[in-house]
Amino acid sequence: MVSEHGKAGRPRSEQARAAILHAVDDLLVDVGYGAVTLKGIAERAGVSRQTIYRWWSTKAEILLEASAIDARQELDIAPQDGPVAEITAYLDALRTFLTNSDAGAAYRALLGEAQHDSAVRELLLSSDPIGDSAATVLSRALPDDVLALPRSRAVSSLVGPTFFWVLSGRDPAAMNTHDLALEFIRTAAPSHASD
Amino acid sequence: MVSEHGKAGRPRSEQARAAILHAVDDLLVDVGYGAVTLKGIAERAGVSRQTIYRWWSTKAEILLEASAIDARQELDIAPQDGPVAEITAYLDALRTFLTNSDAGAAYRALLGEAQHDSAVRELLLSSDPIGDSAATVLSRALPDDVLALPRSRAVSSLVGPTFFWVLSGRDPAAMNTHDLALEFIRTAAPSHASD
Amino acid sequence: MVSEHGKAGRPRSEQARAAILHAVDDLLVDVGYGAVTLKGIAERAGVSRQTIYRWWSTKAEILLEASAIDARQELDIAPQDGPVAEITAYLDALRTFLTNSDAGAAYRALLGEAQHDSAVRELLLSSDPIGDSAATVLSRALPDDVLALPRSRAVSSLVGPTFFWVLSGRDPAAMNTHDLALEFIRTAAPSHASD
Amino acid sequence: MVSEHGKAGRPRSEQARAAILHAVDDLLVDVGYGAVTLKGIAERAGVSRQTIYRWWSTKAEILLEASAIDARQELDIAPQDGPVAEITAYLDALRTFLTNSDAGAAYRALLGEAQHDSAVRELLLSSDPIGDSAATVLSRALPDDVLALPRSRAVSSLVGPTFFWVLSGRDPAAMNTHDLALEFIRTAAPSHASD
DNA sequence: CAATAACCGAGACGGTACGTCACGTCTTAGC
DNA sequence: GCTAAGACGTGACGTACCGTCTCGGTTATTG
Known part of the structure; x- marks a missing residue:
């Protein structure tokens, strides 16, 4: 079987990506922008903080996406x-x-x-x-x-x-x-x- | 002798107030809004952090004033x-x-x-x-x-x-x-x- | 009343210091040196991590003291x-x-x-x-x-x-x-x- | 033909083993023991981390060997x-x-x-x-x-x-x-x- | 000579501790 | 009673490794 991403190594988890974006949305509504925190996103998404840093460099980027x-x-x-x-x-x-x-x-x-x-x-x-x-x-x-x-x-x-x-x-x-x-x-x- | 502000105790230092407002202005120009910090204001103004908290409750209030x-x-x-x-x-x-x-x-x-x-x-x-x-x-x-x-x-x-x-x-x-x-x-x- | 330390500002908490040193001792016995962690010391001592960093720069220093x-x-x-x-x-x-x-x-x-x-x-x-x-x-x-x-x-x-x-x-x-x-x-x- | 290691499948790469041991030695000299890291060894040896874990269970074992x-x-x-x-x-x-x-x-x-x-x-x-x-x-x-x-x-x-x-x-x-x-x-x- | 099996590299994953920073609160001494 | 000084607990920051887990590919042996 051939994966789609074509590169070596474990492929990026689409599930983690979706969970993060969803969590950001939820948090923004729940606690307001000021209280949206990378730590909070990670916990809400059930994802490690490092995984977020791997794909986005700022809170704004996640929010935009x-x-x-x-x-x-x-x-x-x-x-x-x-x-x-x-x-x-x-x-x-x-x-x-x-x-x-x-x-x-x-x-x-x-x-x-x-x-x-x-x-x-x-x-x-x-x-x-x-x-x-x-x-x-x-x-x-x-x-x-x-x-x-x-x-x-x-x-x-x-x-x-x-x-x-x-x-x-x-x-x-x-x-x-x-x-x-x-x-x-x-x-x-x-x-x-x-x- | 009767003080003008009517209350007992040491009156509010007008010098401290001016120094704080001036420091906020300076910092905003120097380091940008993101890096304006209550700690930074206090240090730049030569004032204790507590003095700021006594008279303003948020960074926004100081900035507005x-x-x-x-x-x-x-x-x-x-x-x-x-x-x-x-x-x-x-x-x-x-x-x-x-x-x-x-x-x-x-x-x-x-x-x-x-x-x-x-x-x-x-x-x-x-x-x-x-x-x-x-x-x-x-x-x-x-x-x-x-x-x-x-x-x-x-x-x-x-x-x-x-x-x-x-x-x-x-x-x-x-x-x-x-x-x-x-x-x-x-x-x-x-x-x-x-x- | 005059405090002994002579300097302005809140004096160092002797209670915190003792709790930290005691916690290090306990942890060393309980979990072994490898697992002694600054985070662990802080939690065991009921003290903030920052307080430890304020007074010691390495795990070894605390242990020695x-x-x-x-x-x-x-x-x-x-x-x-x-x-x-x-x-x-x-x-x-x-x-x-x-x-x-x-x-x-x-x-x-x-x-x-x-x-x-x-x-x-x-x-x-x-x-x-x-x-x-x-x-x-x-x-x-x-x-x-x-x-x-x-x-x-x-x-x-x-x-x-x-x-x-x-x-x-x-x-x-x-x-x-x-x-x-x-x-x-x-x-x-x-x-x-x-x- | 009968292989020496007796089992089916690809045999252990002697080249990888040597590279790892050599890398450990180098790193120990270059960066000191404290900074010798499994990640570092793997990178220096041009080997995946998993390969190391397959054959050794601790840093100490590699070092000793x-x-x-x-x-x-x-x-x-x-x-x-x-x-x-x-x-x-x-x-x-x-x-x-x-x-x-x-x-x-x-x-x-x-x-x-x-x-x-x-x-x-x-x-x-x-x-x-x-x-x-x-x-x-x-x-x-x-x-x-x-x-x-x-x-x-x-x-x-x-x-x-x-x-x-x-x-x-x-x-x-x-x-x-x-x-x-x-x-x-x-x-x-x-x-x-x-x- | 295919099938199989174990290896290999790359690299993402959830964790955990790191050392730093600013926060807002507090407790001193001094004026 | 206000001031400066400065220690306190709190909590997020971004980084580094950890050990594990897929992936795509690569050798050898075996049927």
Whole structure:
């Protein structure tokens, strides 16, 4: 019988890997980011600390790997009927992601680390689930010829207000995503503003 | 003779307080937020650790007290000639604050903590240098009768794009604050958009 | 009230110190030298690991401090009537020390370490309970004018045979200390050999 | 064809065995006993750790096998002309072995282990290069009829002083082997003392 | 000449102790 | 009653080896 990994030596335990990623998720929810500890992850996962160090070098890396897929899924909304509905649905998803999702909690924690750790900054920027998802939605809702500003700036204008609202600690329930969507379209595609 | 603070015993040392706040600032610049440590502050300030614990309960509190005044100053811009200039100047100040200022580094660090520590969240929201300064500039540049959306949402639309741009790790130099200002005015005060 | 140590700060806990030294002794007897662990000492003593590191830098240092006083006591025999009795009594004490005493077990363990750790070598040589006690007994039993060889070599001739016998793993019960004493005197003080 | 080891399957690799023993010797000299590690041996020998565990159960066993033959050779001196020369030559060899020889370093390390590990004690006693070599020299230098004490005690008297001198950390250069030999003969064979 | 059996290297696994660091608390002496 | 000094217990850090356990491959002997 031939194993798939092709290299000599005992192959990496997929079970251990899954247990670790799962444990990180659980702990983040249970005890909060500050109290997530490599020791704690190891114990919760039933895995030795050394096994974690073998495959990840920082807490942030594990967290990112544990949440990246979920993050993309949660921000990947189904196509809607018309730009306003599209944008509104996306802003709803973004708000939910940032406030009520485990993956979102991980994202916010990583974003915090990124502010004083350039390694995490790179890591996060290379993943960038918000930027990517916003760009996707945007290209679907507003074609190039109606967009009055560069895509990258349009992304910031789309997600920025919600991003600031939530991260600065304002009440997410007080946001009106439909109005926000209208305002965004007024900025980014004035010709569509009357739709 | 009667002391001013009214209580018996040795009064609080103003010298120690200043030394601590100064040490926090220095350390933040020198070693970065991650390595700012209560032990380190105490040593740099020539103060005992107990003295710090007597007056502050968390690292975040000290950091906030050490940076709040600077933050307000740096975001308090001189009045400009016309809304566009006003908004542009403010966005410049905001970008500089978030990227090149010690107080801004402290703010970003605290914002990171706030994502997983509700006590810091409250603390930061009660200070809110960005929200306050944006509101001030806004009321100066765009009177109520030309503002097409609620003030609180206007604040988010004003600072949100820049906020997201910087905190998500994008290159600050690639921002065009003048265009950003124009876009904001198009959103918030369509009647002024032709100015 | 004035404390004795004269320095500022919390004074060293004599209770912790005693508990540590006691725990080392206990552990050495219970689990053997190889299994004596700093972690184990700390737990047995009800003391934090850090407290141990604060005052000692190696396991050997603790062990030496814990056993040095006992070692000297056990090798300090009461004066006897005549050289032969004196030497015999000393060799008995030495054998008991090396085979049946906790302090002796510590000494043998340290001697082992000293064979491949020069720091321990120095430490042990500076304490040297066997050399010192042998010299004392020797000067009491055989005055200078009857001693046919240098004191330092006499010490080696006195303790060497027993030392080798025990450390090389030979059966201590098969030693005849009285005959050993006679042989030593024949070597060191031929003029007394007929006593 | 019939293999020598009699069993089916691939025979033990003599090359691996030699590489391991050689690596142990090298490491002992290079990094000192304390830092000799099974992992290190395996890497230095270019051998897997499992291969070592297959054939030896402890570090001590490998060390003994690696040094036993050398030890015997170094302590097996050429016959000399007369008892004094014989004994002196042997003590010289013994001193050199214990202080300047790789095999001697291994022996001292094992002796240290033997003090707190009875398995090593047995192992070492069953090899006993010092006891054996001393007995050989002794029987050559002093026939039974001139020996005033049992052979086993004579062995201790012969090697004990040197053994203690070296292992207790005293300066080997300060030993006078010729005088030591004379003293030994005075003890063990008084009738020859005038030779 | 295949099948079998025991070896070999590589390397991941769960453990355990290491020595260090910062934490928050405490107990002194001094002002 | 505040201060500096500094020891205390606690607990996570990242590292090093331990002994065990798969893996893919490699020899020899045996049927």
